[in-house]
Amino acid sequence: MNRTSFNTKVVHHKVSQEQIQNSKSTPIYQTSAFTFKDLDHMESYYEGKSPYLYTREKNPNTDELGMTVANLEEAESGVATSSGMSAILAGILSVAKAGDHIVAAEDLYGGTHKLITKELQTFGIEVSMVSFSDMEKVKNEIKSNTKLLYTESITNPFLRVDNLTELVEVAKQSGVKTMVDNTFATPYLLQPYTKGVDLVVHSGTKYIGGHSDVTCGVLVGGEELIQKATEKVVALGSNLSPFEAWLTQRGAKTLGLRMKQQSDNANQLAQALRENPSVKRVYYPEYVSEQGHGAIVTIELDHQLDIEQFFRSLGWIKIAPTLAGVETTVSYPVRTSHRALSEKERENIGINDFVIRLSIGIEDAEDIITQFEQCINQSIK
Secondary structure, rough: EEEOHHHHHHOOOOHHHHHHHHOOOOOOOOOOOOOOHHHHHHHHHHEEEEOOEOOOHOOOOOOHHHHHHHHHHHHHHOEHHHHHHHHHHHHOOOOOOOEEEEEOOOOHHHHHHHHHHOHHHHOOOOOEOOOOOHHHHHHOOOOOOEEEEEOEEEOHHHHHHHEHHHHHHHHHHHEEEEEOOOOOHHHHHHHHHOOOEEEEEEEEOOOOOOOOOOOOEEEEOOOOHHHHHHHHHHHOEEOOHHHHHHHHHHHHOOOOHHHHHHHHHHHHHHHHHHOOOOOEEEEEOOOOOOOOOOOEEEEEOOOOHHHHHHHHHOOOOOEEOOOOOOOOOOEOOOOOOOOOOHHHHHHHHHOOOOOOEOOOOOOOHHHHHHHHHHHHHHHOO
């Protein structure tokens, strides 16, 4: 059977039939450890002949999720972790150590920005934050001890789409690795590994899981780097639980269907909001891929609107500090995702009190548009 299409691959990829004993759905291996019939059998694990010993190190459910996302990204290997942030950290530490330097995009998700600018210092890793919209600036930041260029395929929250081909070319010329957070695009829209990116990371909490009921991360790439990253995951104890992995794997089966509907809805909403005089600016990519342009729309409301009234008037649309569920939600970056940044740092990337990130769900597009238009109208002073 030819399983080259995205939706077919995501539905049918699973661990081997021998491991799941012909179960149609992969069982949940909710165990902390695996038993052995004798000492020789136990020794076979350390000889690489038996796959499982202890769930912190390896488990069929987490293996399945890592392999699924790697398969969708057309990467060699993958590892599932306890969160998107732990996957990012494992990826960085697989490349950089104390005394090394990385260059990262200045307009990253606020949590990643904090991890890179503050927490990595405790590991002795030097960081430069720069605009990746100008590759000359990136080149100028690369030093003899630079090991990694880090960015997002679609940035959070202003949805800048990076030129990954140019990024990879600059990295290869300088002999450094590349790492891209592909959470917003998902492998349904973009596959950075196929463009030469070394490591691709996902907050599986978002679109891969898709139902706002798990917290997980997945890192994919070449065998050698993923092996190094896996060693960090094991050593730091940032493994994913079997049940969380199972839930994420179940959610992933409908990733293509959800992303198509959500991207179509987002595109229609963006067009409608551009025509609304009370919306100062609409951020939505002009082109991401032939499959669509993503399910996030970020807006800046007219500064004369009552922002508090806007959030009180959302009706069935929920306020949430996250994104990518099947329900339409809104987030307020200045008080959530980018709260940890200083006022100057937020100002540098354009975040102010009237910027709102909209995560578009699978509801009917007309209902979403009508609800936002009503909400905006009720916010006019």
